[in-house]
Amino acid sequence: MAKIPDLANNGSSSLKIICDFSPPRGGTPSLIGDLDGLNPDIVSVAYNPGKSVRVNPVAAAAWIKANTKQDVVFTLATRDMNKVAIQSLLLGAQLLGLQNIVIVEGDGLSNRDRERFKAVYDFQPTSLIESVRDMNEGKDFRGLKLRVATDFSVGATIDMGRPSDSEIPLAIRKAQTGAKFFLAQAEFDPSVIARFRADFESHFDKGHAPPVFYGVQILAEDGIIFGNVPQGTRSELESGKSGEEIALELIQNLMDQGVRTVYLVPPIFRGGRRDYDSARRVIESARRLAS
Numbered sequence: 001m002a003k004i005p006d007l008a009n010n011g012s013s014s015l016k017i018i019c020d021f022s023p024p025r026g027g028t029p030s031l032i033g034d035l036d037g038l039n040p041d042i043v044s045v046a047y048n049p050g051k052s053v054r055v056n057p058v059a060a061a062a063w064i065k066a067n068t069k070q071d072v073v074f075t076l077a078t079r080d081m082n083k084v085a086i087q088s089l090l091l092g093a094q095l096l097g098l099q100n101i102v103i104v105e106g107d108g109l110s111n112r113d114r115e116r117f118k119a120v121y122d123f124q125p126t127s128l129i130e131s132v133r134d135m136n137e138g139k140d141f142r143g144l145k146l147r148v149a150t151d152f153s154v155g156a157t158i159d160m161g162r163p164s165d166s167e168i169p170l171a172i173r174k175a176q177t178g179a180k181f182f183l184a185q186a187e188f189d190p191s192v193i194a195r196f197r198a199d200f201e202s203h204f205d206k207g208h209a210p211p212v213f214y215g216v217q218i219l220a221e222d223g224i225i226f227g228n229v230p231q232g233t234r235s236e237l238e239s240g241k242s243g244e245e246i247a248l249e250l251i252q253n254l255m256d257q258g259v260r261t262v263y264l265v266p267p268i269f270r271g272g273r274r275d276y277d278s279a280r281r282v283i284e285s286a287r288r289l290a291s
Contacts, residue, residue: 002071003153004100005180007041008211008261015255015290018042018073018183018213019264019279022049022272023060032060034276035068040264040283044102044183047075050272051107058089062096073155074098079106082122083131083141090135094150102155102183103128126170126177129154133178153180158212160187160196161228168200175210182210183263186217186227188246190253197259213263216250218278219243220267243267244282251286262286 007016019040024031035043043064045057054060061074074093076086093101103125109117123131131141138149156179158171171182187193193214201209217226219233220243233246251262266279 002042003180004042004073004155005153005211007071008181008213013260013290015251015286016041016213016261017264017283017286018044018262019283020044020046020266021064021276022046022274023055023057025052025054025272027055029063029067032064032067034274035064035070038276038280038283039070040279041071042100043070043072044263045072045074047077047104047106048080051109051113052272056089058093058096058098061098062093065097071100072098073100073102075102075104076128077104077106078121078123078125078128079109079119082120086123086128087131087135087140090132090150090152091146094148094152099151100153100155101132102157103132103179104157125156126174129156129174129179130177136178154178155181155183158182158184158196160185160192160215164196164199168196168203171200172203175204180210182212184212184215186215186265188217188227188229188233188250190250190257193254193259194257197257211261213261214254214259215263215265216247216254217265218247218267218275218282220269220275220278223267223269223275226265226268244278244285247282248285248289251282252289255290260290 017040021043023045045061047057048054057074061072064070065072105125109119132152132154135150138146156174159167219237221237267275
């Protein structure tokens, strides 16, 4: 199984794509058939998108790895579990042969959510990253010795919608506590990505910045849009330009900047439906552009 930093830093100029995947709202293998033919470098299994009940991302990632031979990364949110539950789940992930993990906080709860369930936040993302680093050194959160140390490659997220003067110091702290790679939320303005990349990498010795997989969302006219979409891009979509074309143009622009690591977000629709066929076409086309 490929660790994500090794994949990103293998010296190859080829495009590396992590594709977002929502685990199904049911525990039968047929519901993961959307992955057929998708073939990214890594499938990123999301954590309960929309705060809905779905297959646990550790279980989904292990099933995908075992049955499709795809490399995977699973997402873990600090919102819903205490320290014992989180670290026990991580030992289960170790048992199942998983090595890549992305740590997030999880969406905040609305007043209606709070009437139905409670947030825990026994860890914050940075403290959980540090805790996983300790597990990799053979210690649990109480400082007790594990029988076998874990070997996780830990990643974190970057919110491109936040001001860089606050988001970059946060990302640096996460890197200092053990984050080895980052997934950046979708950004549609290439100049914003260029500025962020230059500023972020300037804080590390040349060539030693953790790899960032920059987010590219495939838009759909009736889909849900995340991030800041420039009015010009919205106008293109409304006038009939496909979301796939817009995504490929952004990927080409990133490659022109020297970026070879992309986090692809398939179209998302109300109710949680995803268009993975669109993602497959973009992946195939992007690889042709990069070849």
